[in-house]
Each structure stands twice: as C-alpha cells, then as structure tokens.
Amino acid sequence: MxxxxxxxxxxxxxxxxxxxxxxxxxxxxxxxxxxxxxxxxxxxxxxxxxxxxxxxxxxxxxxxxxxxxxxxxxPAETRARDLTNRLTIAEKAGLMLHGTAPVLDDTTGAGTGSAYDLASLKTQINDLAINTFITRMSADAHTMAQQYNQIQTLAEQSRLAIPVSISSDPRSHFQYVLGASAGGGGFSQWPETLGFAAIGDATLTRTFGDIVRQEYRAVGITEALSPQADLATEPRWARINGTFGEDADLAKAQVQAYIEGFQGGATGINDRSVIAVVKHWAGYGAQKDGYDSHNYYGRYATYPGNNFAYHLKPFEGAFAAQVGSVMPTYSEPDSAVTIDGITLEQVGGAFDKPLLTDLLRGKYGFQGVIVSDWGIASDCDSNCLNGVSSGAPSFVGFGTPWGMETATRLQRFVRATNAGIDQFGGEGDPSFLIEAVKEGLLSESRLSESAYRVLLQKFQQGLFDHPYVDADAASSIVGNASFQAQALDAQRRSLVLLQNTGNYLPMSATGKKVWLYGIDSTVAQQYGYTVVSNPQDADVAIVRVSTPYETLHPTYLFGSMQHEGSLAFKDGSADYEAIKQAALAPKSIVSVYMDRPAILTNVQDKATAILANFGISDTALFDVLTGKAKPEGHLPFELPSSMDEVVAQREDVPHDTQHPLYAFGYGLSY
Known part of the structure; x- marks a missing residue:
C-alpha cells in the first residue's frame, strides 16, 4: 500500500x-x-x-x-491514563499479549515467511484487541514497509484505533538462529555484539544502534528484542554470540551505548525511538553445564561462585540509558539465591515476584514494560520434557513454564502477572487473563497497570499520531551505502589477531597463490590472488572455520539447533581436517568464527597466523590480511586451553579457567 x-x-x-x-x-x-x-x-x-x-x-x-x-x-502520560480508563477488560488483556505476526504459507509455525496473513491479523487486532507483534517476516525493505502500513490500517479499524507495535529479534548481524535472531531485508550487516565488545568503543556501538534505529523505523519495526545483557561466564553456553562477553564492566558500557543508540538518546522513549528490550533478567549466562533454558534439560542456572550480583552489573547500564523494556530469563536457579536481602524463588524468571517486583521494580526503580520470553505460559508436553521418541522435534507441544510445569495455563498467567509481567511473549489468546479477572484471581486494576505502561510507550513513540511509514523511502534508508560502509569498517576493526608468527601479516598479493577453505574465491581474486586447488601448490593457505560444537540433545527442539558441548577441534571434523590440510602450505592463516570461545591448543602449531572473528564478510577479512585495515579487537572472553579446564570452571564466574590459552582482553595488531 x-x-x-x-x-x-x-x-x-x-x-x-x-x-x-x-x-x-x-x-x-x-x-x-x-x-x-x-x-x-x-x-x-x-x-x-x-x-x-x-x-x-x-x-x-x-x-x-x-x-x-x-x-x-x-502529555503522553495524560493521554495514556485517559485511554486506559476507556478500555474494556478484554482490551486490557489484549494489550498484555505480545503475539507473533502470522505469515502466509508458514511451514515452521514460528511466523517465518515473506508476506503477512492480513486476514488473521485483522482478527487478532480487531476481535482480540492484540496490538503488539513480533515479526519474523523476511522481505525487502519496501515490501516490509508496505505491509506494515497495511497492518496500521487494520488497527485504525479497531474500536479505539490503538496502533500496532512491531518488534523483531536482531537483523543486523551474520548469524541467524530461529528464536534468537532474524534474517533478510537488506539491513546493514555488522559484527555480532561480541564484535562490538572486542572493539570496546562505546561511541561506535551507539552509532550502530542509531543506524539500526533508522533502518527499523523505516520499515515499521518499533521495538528491538535486544540487547542481551547476559554474561558469557559459562564457555559452553549456546547463546554467547548475542552477548558482550564475560566481563561485567565491559558489558555494562556496551549495553548502555547500544540502548542509547536504539532509543535515540539517554532520556527515555521519544518519537524517534525503537524501544530496546534488555534481556534476560537475570543471571541467564550462568547455565548449568552450559545447557540452555529454551530446553527442559537446560532449565537451571547455577551460582557455585555465589556470583549472582556480578550478573546484574550490565543491567545497570541499561537502567542508566532509561531502557524501555526488560525481558526476564527462562531459567530457574538450582539453589537458593539471596541478593540485598531479597531471596529469589526457584521458578523461571517470569514467575519470580522477588526478582521482578522486589529487585527490578523495587531496588532498581524500573518503570517500563516487563515482557516475558516466548512460551512461558504454554504447556511443555512429553516430547518437550523428554525429547521426541521418533520423527523431528517441532513447536507442537513446546513450552517453557519452568518451575510451573504442572500448573494450568490459567495458573501460569495469574502467577506471572502477579509477579510483575506486563506482556506475555508469543501469546495470542487473551481469554486466560479475562477469565482470571472474572474469577477474582486478578484485579482489573492490575491489568490496568500493565495496559497503561504499554500505551504510554506507544504515545511516547508518536504512534497514535503518525504510525505510517514512507514505503518508497525505506529502500533508500535500509542498508544504504553509508550505513554499510560503517558496518564494514566495524567488521574489520572487530577482528582479533591471536597469532602472527614472524609478523607474516599483513601480506602482499604480488605473485601469491592461495588455497582457500570456507572463502569465496572471487573475493580472493579481486585482491590479486591466484586460487589453486591444492595447498601444496600454494604460497599461503587461508581457511575460515567455526568454533567446534556438539549436538548432544538432537531429540529436543532447541537442542537440535543449538551448539552445545565440546569447544575443541577434533580429528575427523571437516573444519579441523581443513586446518591440517592448510598446514601443508608454506604459510597458513586460520580465521575462527567464535560464537563460543574455541579451544585452539592443537591449532597453534598448524597456523602461521590465527584471527578470531565475530561475524565478518570475506571482504573485511581480506582488507585486514592485506593491510588495508588493521585488526583492533581484543578477546571479550578468555579462550580455554582444554575441555578439562572448561568443565572445572564455575558457571557464574568470569575469567575462570586455570590456564587459559589466551586471556580475556588479548589481541595483537600491526
């Protein structure tokens, strides 16, 4: 339209x-x-x-x-109060749902596709009064903006014409994982947040946030389900790539800058803002044995170092930036945790009143919207609890109600609302909240509190007055040349040079023959290299590999997708065999994508140079290899020397392996 x-x-x-x-x-x-x-x-x-x-x-x-x-x-406050007083119970309940925007021909059940199902959206907006949705749609900027405008037209048909808010997982990086990030749309492509931590430049991170803010608003995305303020203190954890590493002080500064960029300043929500949803409150990175709490087997966070308070520090950066929203963790503590006299309950974060009301709203004075992670009120069936016995795991029967597994859906809605939840992520059925009020389990005034908080931010963002976007302009904003040039520069700066034997880097292309693995040969040729088929015929071998992982729980939905287990390169794996093959050349260069901290003990002797990357293009890599740019990154986490030391370290403590191969903050340059 x-x-x-x-x-x-x-x-x-x-x-x-x-x-x-x-x-x-x-x-x-x-x-x-x-x-x-x-x-x-x-x-x-x-x-x-x-x-x-x-x-x-x-x-x-x-x-x-x-x-x-x-x-x-x-004032926005006056308008939000007036509108809240006009709402029915059903409309208040609708405001408390953060649904998933349905798409046509959805084969995943997760809302992935290239066009919205507008008929279904019309029902959800006008009949169920839901007006906040996550989008996982992948399309070009013009199409996304056009379809967003059609959604706002549907919203103007509702009784009170409350505009729709659209949220998204991160879209501006390299790694796309269902449930953690989204792809497509031509957005400028930056390193993962680990790359920003490696650079350590808060001004750059703020600029990144400001650019993505402009791109998101151009297509109608008004809420970012990011950043992760979680600390990567457990090296095996599957969600490290979305963090700012393991150091609380570094993460705190990066989180603050990220939010200030997305929200258009440090003074709260305004009509330029994309609302940032900082997550996951709190201690999510301290996962027992590194397993992730999207899975029943990984539901526990653990604090053997009594270090829960350390995991709160990055959130202080979010509060300093006046973050608009907070998302609690799925995880439940495996033992008693007390902080500032507040004892947490052994349930998932969304059900934990001491965590949300006493600590978050009480001690830290947070006044914004608390939105749950997806599926906390859903049932986790036998396949979800035990893994499927046959066939492929799916979203059917999937839920994350940790600590409330045997409760009813109604009981979970009541418990979470009383704990402090304002919006339920991924939910599309307001009947449970309506029923809870009718049965006296929740007061209408409690629903009014959450409805007001949600409406206030819509007014502050200017959505009631100017919700539509210019679809024709979106294409010239999203991923434009200036934005992408800045993104490319950040990619280059984020590289961490770990080893450079004989100062081999930077290298020239003059007369050089190269053997490649995991690299587009046309990029190497653009830099003047001749690509050969065998490493023995090359002057230098250049390989791109990823941190090793295992799939230890293939019968679980997220366990089948996430990287778990060993971080060490082993004989027989394709990447390690390529590293060994590259060592047959006179010189070899290895770049490792680190979504988790790789163990490089048996790689050091097989490479002339080693670089860690956190999401870069081949062009960015070759710019650094040839000296067009310099590597500026420093490790945002330590690299262990063995899996034995990883197993021995404490999940909640940073820099905690006994003999790290590379320490936190290590990085060479030239």
Missing part, C-alpha cells in the same frame, strides 16, 4: 490556546497544555479528522468529539 492520499498537515505559526482549556478536561496530575504549539504532522490516516481550536486531530473512536487521548497537545 502506498501512503499518499491525505495531505501532510504542517502549521508553523504559534497559536495561543484558550485558557479555558487549561485545568479543565485536559489537565491531569498537574500536567497542562503548553501555551504555544504548532500543528503536529499527522501524515496519512484512514480516520476522520476533528477540527478544534484551529488544529486538526484524529477522531480515533469516531465519536465526533475531541477526547483527551486523541489530543496530541497533551
């Missing part, structure tokens, strides 16, 4: 508002209208307009009169 049929409203002459308006219907809690205002740009709308006091307003409830929530001159 192209948005162009209604003229843009722009008035530049200040207008004095009659004093009769002030302190009357439009005053609330000491908030008054400014004495001079200019017409707000309302852009396109399908709603009728109201003219009052020389201004124009949307008649969102189509009653022919200007109501406070429709008056863009009023």
């Amino acid at each position: 192209r948005i162009a049929s209604r003229p843009v409203l722009r008035l530049s002459v200040p207008v004095t508002i009659a004093s009769a308006l002030i302190g009357g219907l439009y005053a609330c809690g000491g908030n008054h209208l400014d004495s001079t205002v200019t017409q707000r740009d309302l852009g396109y709308t399908t709603l009728p307009l109201i003219k009052a006091e020389g201004f124009q307003f949307k008649d969102m409830n189509r009653n022919g009169q200007l109501d406070p929530y429709e008056d863009w001159r009023l």
Whole structure:
C-alpha cells in the first residue's frame, strides 16, 4: 500500500490556546497544555479528522468529539491514563499479549515467511484487541514497509484505533538462529555484539544502534528484542554470540551505548525511538553445564561462585540509558539465591515476584514494560520434557513454564502477572487473563497497570499520531551505502589477531597463490590472488572455520539447533581436517568464527597466523590480511586451553579457567 492520499498537515505559526482549556478536561496530575504549539504532522490516516481550536486531530473512536487521548497537545502520560480508563477488560488483556505476526504459507509455525496473513491479523487486532507483534517476516525493505502500513490500517479499524507495535529479534548481524535472531531485508550487516565488545568503543556501538534505529523505523519495526545483557561466564553456553562477553564492566558500557543508540538518546522513549528490550533478567549466562533454558534439560542456572550480583552489573547500564523494556530469563536457579536481602524463588524468571517486583521494580526503580520470553505460559508436553521418541522435534507441544510445569495455563498467567509481567511473549489468546479477572484471581486494576505502561510507550513513540511509514523511502534508508560502509569498517576493526608468527601479516598479493577453505574465491581474486586447488601448490593457505560444537540433545527442539558441548577441534571434523590440510602450505592463516570461545591448543602449531572473528564478510577479512585495515579487537572472553579446564570452571564466574590459552582482553595488531 502506498501512503499518499491525505495531505501532510504542517502549521508553523504559534497559536495561543484558550485558557479555558487549561485545568479543565485536559489537565491531569498537574500536567497542562503548553501555551504555544504548532500543528503536529499527522501524515496519512484512514480516520476522520476533528477540527478544534484551529488544529486538526484524529477522531480515533469516531465519536465526533475531541477526547483527551486523541489530543496530541497533551502529555503522553495524560493521554495514556485517559485511554486506559476507556478500555474494556478484554482490551486490557489484549494489550498484555505480545503475539507473533502470522505469515502466509508458514511451514515452521514460528511466523517465518515473506508476506503477512492480513486476514488473521485483522482478527487478532480487531476481535482480540492484540496490538503488539513480533515479526519474523523476511522481505525487502519496501515490501516490509508496505505491509506494515497495511497492518496500521487494520488497527485504525479497531474500536479505539490503538496502533500496532512491531518488534523483531536482531537483523543486523551474520548469524541467524530461529528464536534468537532474524534474517533478510537488506539491513546493514555488522559484527555480532561480541564484535562490538572486542572493539570496546562505546561511541561506535551507539552509532550502530542509531543506524539500526533508522533502518527499523523505516520499515515499521518499533521495538528491538535486544540487547542481551547476559554474561558469557559459562564457555559452553549456546547463546554467547548475542552477548558482550564475560566481563561485567565491559558489558555494562556496551549495553548502555547500544540502548542509547536504539532509543535515540539517554532520556527515555521519544518519537524517534525503537524501544530496546534488555534481556534476560537475570543471571541467564550462568547455565548449568552450559545447557540452555529454551530446553527442559537446560532449565537451571547455577551460582557455585555465589556470583549472582556480578550478573546484574550490565543491567545497570541499561537502567542508566532509561531502557524501555526488560525481558526476564527462562531459567530457574538450582539453589537458593539471596541478593540485598531479597531471596529469589526457584521458578523461571517470569514467575519470580522477588526478582521482578522486589529487585527490578523495587531496588532498581524500573518503570517500563516487563515482557516475558516466548512460551512461558504454554504447556511443555512429553516430547518437550523428554525429547521426541521418533520423527523431528517441532513447536507442537513446546513450552517453557519452568518451575510451573504442572500448573494450568490459567495458573501460569495469574502467577506471572502477579509477579510483575506486563506482556506475555508469543501469546495470542487473551481469554486466560479475562477469565482470571472474572474469577477474582486478578484485579482489573492490575491489568490496568500493565495496559497503561504499554500505551504510554506507544504515545511516547508518536504512534497514535503518525504510525505510517514512507514505503518508497525505506529502500533508500535500509542498508544504504553509508550505513554499510560503517558496518564494514566495524567488521574489520572487530577482528582479533591471536597469532602472527614472524609478523607474516599483513601480506602482499604480488605473485601469491592461495588455497582457500570456507572463502569465496572471487573475493580472493579481486585482491590479486591466484586460487589453486591444492595447498601444496600454494604460497599461503587461508581457511575460515567455526568454533567446534556438539549436538548432544538432537531429540529436543532447541537442542537440535543449538551448539552445545565440546569447544575443541577434533580429528575427523571437516573444519579441523581443513586446518591440517592448510598446514601443508608454506604459510597458513586460520580465521575462527567464535560464537563460543574455541579451544585452539592443537591449532597453534598448524597456523602461521590465527584471527578470531565475530561475524565478518570475506571482504573485511581480506582488507585486514592485506593491510588495508588493521585488526583492533581484543578477546571479550578468555579462550580455554582444554575441555578439562572448561568443565572445572564455575558457571557464574568470569575469567575462570586455570590456564587459559589466551586471556580475556588479548589481541595483537600491526
């Protein structure tokens, strides 16, 4: 849908508002209208307009009169309070659901596809009053923006015309994993967050956030389900690639800068913001044996070093940036945890009132929206608990209600809401919240609290006044040449040079023959190299490999996808055989993608140079190898020397292997 049929409203002459308006219907809690205002740009709308006091307003409830929530001159708090008071119980319940935007021809059950199912969305928006959705759609920027506009048109048809908020997992990196990140759309491509930690430049991270903010807003994404403030203190954990490493002080600075970029400053939500959802509150990185709590077998976080407080530090950076939203962890502690006199309950984070109400809202004073991770109210069936006995694991029967496995769906909704949850991730059925109020298990005023918090942020973002985007402009914003050039530079800077025997790097291309593994030969040729078929015929062999992993739980949904177990290169694996083959050349260069900290003990003697990367293109790699750019990165976590030392280290303590092969912060340059 192209948005162009209604003229843009722009008035530049200040207008004095009659004093009769002030302190009357439009005053609330000491908030008054400014004495001079200019017409707000309302852009396109399908709603009728109201003219009052020389201004124009949307008649969102189509009653022919200007109501406070429709008056863009009023403070967001006043408008949100007025609208909350107009909501039915069902509409309040709908606001508390953070659904998954349905797509056509969805084969995964997770909302992946290239076009929205608008008929289904119409039902969810207009009949169920749901108006926040995660998108996993993958399409070009123009298409994403166009379809987003169609969703807002559906929203304008609802009783109160509450605009829709669209969220997304990260889209601007290299690794795409269902449930953790999303792909497609042509967004500028940056290193993983580990790469930003390796560079350690908060200004760069803030710039990254600001660029992605512009790209997201261009296509209608107004909420980022990131950053991860989790600490990578357990080397085997599958979610390390989305963190800023294992050091709390480094992560705190990076988290703060990331959020300031996404939210357009450090003063909270404004009409330029993409709301950041910092996650996962708290201690998620300290996973027992490194298993992940998307899985029943990995539901426990553990603190043998009594170091839970250390895992709260990065969130302090989020609070300093006035983050808009917090997502609790799936994990439940495997033993009692007490912090500042607050004893956590041994349930998943979304059900833990001391964690959410006493610690997050109480000690830290968080006032924003608490949104649960996906599936916490869903049942985990026998296949989910035990792994499938035959066939492939799927989302059918999948849930993450850790600590509440035997409870009913209704009981989980009640427990989580009373704990402090404002929105339920991945949920599309408001009937449980409605039933809880009818049965006296929840008060309507408790639903009103959450509804107000959600509405307030929509007003602060300007969605009620100007929800549509310019689909034609989206293509020139998303992934434009300037953004991508800055992303490429960040890729280069993030490389960590671990070994450079005889100062072989940087190297020239003059007359050099190369043998390649995991690299596009056309890129090497563009730099003047001649590609050969055998390492013995080469002057230098260049290989790109990934950190080793095992699939220890193939019968579980996420266990079948996540990287678990050993971090060591072993005979027989394709990557290690390539490293050994490269050693047959006179010189060899190994670049290892580190979604987890690889063990390189048996790689050092087989390579002239070793570089760690956290998501880079072949072009970025060759720019560094040839000296066009220099590696600037330093390890955001230590690299262990053996799996025995990994097993012996404590899951909640950083820098905790006895004899690391490379220490935290190590990095060479030239």
